[in-house]
Amino acid sequence: MTIKEVLSAIAIALTLAAFLPYIRDIVQEKIQPHVFSWVIWGSTTCVVFGAQLQSGGGAGAWAIGVSGTITILIAVLAYIKRADIAITKTDWCFFTAAMSSIPLWYFTSDPMWAVIVLTAVDLLGFGPTIRKAYAAPNSESLAFFGLFAVRNSIVVMALERYSVATVLFPAAITAACLMLMLLIVYRRRVLEADT
Structure with missing residues (x-):
């Protein structure tokens, strides 16, 4: 195994x-993920996986593919468990x-533009979860988003080719996860102080 494949396995x-x-906590109704955030994240992650493969991301893209598949399953599970299914016009x-x-990628034949749009949309997909985490910070898992920040950092290191199409998505999601974690910690402290 190459170092890139080892990093991808990690x-x-x-x-x-x-x-x-996270799935266990959904089943046990300890957390209530926003269904539409997960639909958006699953859709974008699966398309980014394809774009990364086309752009030579190689082993570094594998974790993104696994993540996209499981993310779609979480969206389905969140819907079945009737977690947070409030869907707004913004969603x-x-x-x-x-x-x-998807049509942008098709018409330009350049996965970079699809990744740029998808990264922006994926970051906007944090919107419903940020809104929910602000109001109910205990409804989300710090550990989950922490692991994803670390995971995406390793994904960047595992990439076999570095370009906007391969690096932008995992780097931006790392930053978004860290910012969401800060919001959750801050809101938990504020709510604890108020009680």
């Missing part, structure tokens, strides 16, 4: 380490923007 292991407790805008990246 990133996949971290993906599973993050998702399995539909995020979803429409995510889906618009």
Whole structure:
């Protein structure tokens, strides 16, 4: 195995380490993920996986593919468990923007533009979760987003080719996860101080 494949295996292991407790917490109704955030994230992650492969991301893209598949499954599970299924007009805008990246990629024949659009949409997909985490910070898992920040950092190191199309998505998601974690910690402290 090459070092890139080892890093990819570590990133996949971290993906599973993050998702399995998150799925367990959904089933046990300890957390209530926003369904549409997960639909958006799953859709964008799967398309980014394809774009990364086309752009030569190689082993570094594997964890993104695993993540996209599990993310779609979480969206389905969140819907079945009736977690946070409130869908606003803004949520539909995020979803429409995510889906618009596919024809953009097709017509430009350049995965970079799809990744740019998808990264922006994926970051906007954090919107419903940020809104929910602000109001109910205990409804989200710090460990989950922490593991994803680490995982995406390793994904960048595992990439076999570095370009906007391969690096932008995992780097931006790392930053978004860290910012969401800061919000959750801050809001938990504020709510604890108020009680």
